[in-house]
Amino acid sequence: MNTVPRITDAQRRARLTRRHLPGPGRRAAATREVVESVLALHATDAATVYLSAAARMDSPSHESIERELYEREALLRMTAMRCTLFVVPTALAPVMLAAVGRPNAAARMKGLLRRLEANGYGNAAWLENISRSTLEAVRERGEATTAELATAVPGLDRQLVVSPGKPYESRRSIATDLLFALAADGHLTRGSRRGGWTSNQHAWTLAPELPDMPAPLARAELVRHWLDAFGPGTVADLKWWTGWTITETRKAVAAAEAVEVRLDEGAGYALAEDLDAPVAEPEPSAALLPALDPTPMGWRERGFYLDPDHVLALFDRMGNIGPTVWWDGRIVGGWAQRKDGTLAWRLLKDRGREARMAIETEAERMTAFLGERRFNPAYRTPLERELTS
Numbered sequence: 001m002n003t004v005p006r007i008t009d010a011q012r013r014a015r016l017t018r019r020h021l022p023g024p025g026r027r028a029a030a031t032r033e034v035v036e037s038v039l040a041l042h043a044t045d046a047a048t049v050y051l052s053a054a055a056r057m058d059s060p061s062h063e064s065i066e067r068e069l070y071e072r073e074a075l076l077r078m079t080a081m082r083c084t085l086f087v088v089p090t091a092l093a094p095v096m097l098a099a100v101g102r103p104n105a106a107a108r109m110k111g112l113l114r115r116l117e118a119n120g121y122g123n124a125a126w127l128e129n130i131s132r133s134t135l136e137a138v139r140e141r142g143e144a145t146t147a148e149l150a151t152a153v154p155g156l157d158r159q160l161v162v163s164p165g166k167p168y169e170s171r172r173s174i175a176t177d178l179l180f181a182l183a184a185d186g187h188l189t190r191g192s193r194r195g196g197w198t199s200n201q202h203a204w205t206l207a208p209e210l211p212d213m214p215a216p217l218a219r220a221e222l223v224r225h226w227l228d229a230f231g232p233g234t235v236a237d238l239k240w241w242t243g244w245t246i247t248e249t250r251k252a253v254a255a256a257e258a259v260e261v262r263l264d265e266g267a268g269y270a271l272a273e274d275l276d277a278p279v280a281e282p283e284p285s286a287a288l289l290p291a292l293d294p295t296p297m298g299w300r301e302r303g304f305y306l307d308p309d310h311v312l313a314l315f316d317r318m319g320n321i322g323p324t325v326w327w328d329g330r331i332v333g334g335w336a337q338r339k340d341g342t343l344a345w346r347l348l349k350d351r352g353r354e355a356r357m358a359i360e361t362e363a364e365r366m367t368a369f370l371g372e373r374r375f376n377p378a379y380r381t382p383l384e385r386e387l388t389s
Helices: 009-020 031-038 046-055 062-071 090-119 124-141 146-152 174-184 215-230 235-242 246-255 308-314 353-370 382-388
Strands: 075-079 085-089 159-162 170-173 188-193 202-206 259-263 266-270 286-289 324-327 330-337 343-347
Touching: 009 031, 009 215, 031 046, 031 062, 031 075, 031 085, 046 062, 046 286, 046 353, 062 075, 075 090, 075 174, 075 188, 085 090, 090 124, 090 159, 090 174, 090 215, 124 146, 124 174, 124 202, 146 174, 146 202, 159 174, 170 174, 174 188, 215 235, 215 246, 235 246, 286 353, 308 330, 308 382, 324 343, 324 353, 330 353, 330 382, 343 353, 343 382
Parallel strands: none
Antiparallel strands: 075 085, 159 170, 188 202, 259 266, 286 324, 324 330, 330 343
16 A cells, blocks of 8 residues: 655745745846746736846846846746736747637637627627737737827727626726737737836737647646645645646646645645655755735645734735735735835844844845835735835
């Protein structure tokens, strides 16, 4: 009878620290290395990408991070898991596109067609034609903003009534929905930014051609990548992180040939090579991670690194995490930037003098990185608001 391997919470934290939060002298030299270590950087909040990278680099430079983000040789911005914008390794983009991007795009196009018909604007043929015209307009211009395309392509500026008759009824242009779907489908990507480093305004440009992959194969490959960066984890973790159905998730885990393991919280999965040798416990290290950082957002079941009593202080009502302070593989507090540029932080549970000194050093390091730059998280959380008041 085969014994199911056991991986304790302490062993999971050791993996997390080694992979995601190495200490001084062991951090990344380039943004590309950071992205590869955490699989993808959340990019919904523009500032998060810079801060997530800087927190994991020995000598971060705003200019070097920005240069890597927009060169597109090694990194690409794309709509991926749960219809969310990420920065991903370009080499992994075909997997992301087939596993999560195109299914999201198909659902978005279906919803857009339904709204077009409900508003009396057109049918499937009309949608196909305007999609073609939009891509041609981008091709002719090299890059263009949503507003520029809405002016250039007839019909793209029409307003859709969303949730008619509901208290939250709203209107938005066809351009908004269509461009999002075309990006998720791999036709468009974010081009140059319009505005400062925290701006979400950007131009659209044609995405690079990516190899096709069958969706089941891509899902299995994405599971392997996730387990390599975040494993071990549970089916619930993977389902939440990817946005797949439970059936898709289970099939992908099986196809990935993941090994069942026993976690402190129950059944989980890991890569076979992750079980070859024990993971040595790393030296404790501190980190100040921004809102929506990929590490705290990497699992649905967070008990091995987050005290449930701290959730209300660190998350908003929609489940978005704010800026967090880390020590020895655990979230131990939160932080924020004040208007004068100083960083305020607070421990939610005292971890001793060594932890406080290391966290203070990290706060000084991130203050130096930010310099005169200022930011506010897109999603404000209770502790972050309190620290800036």
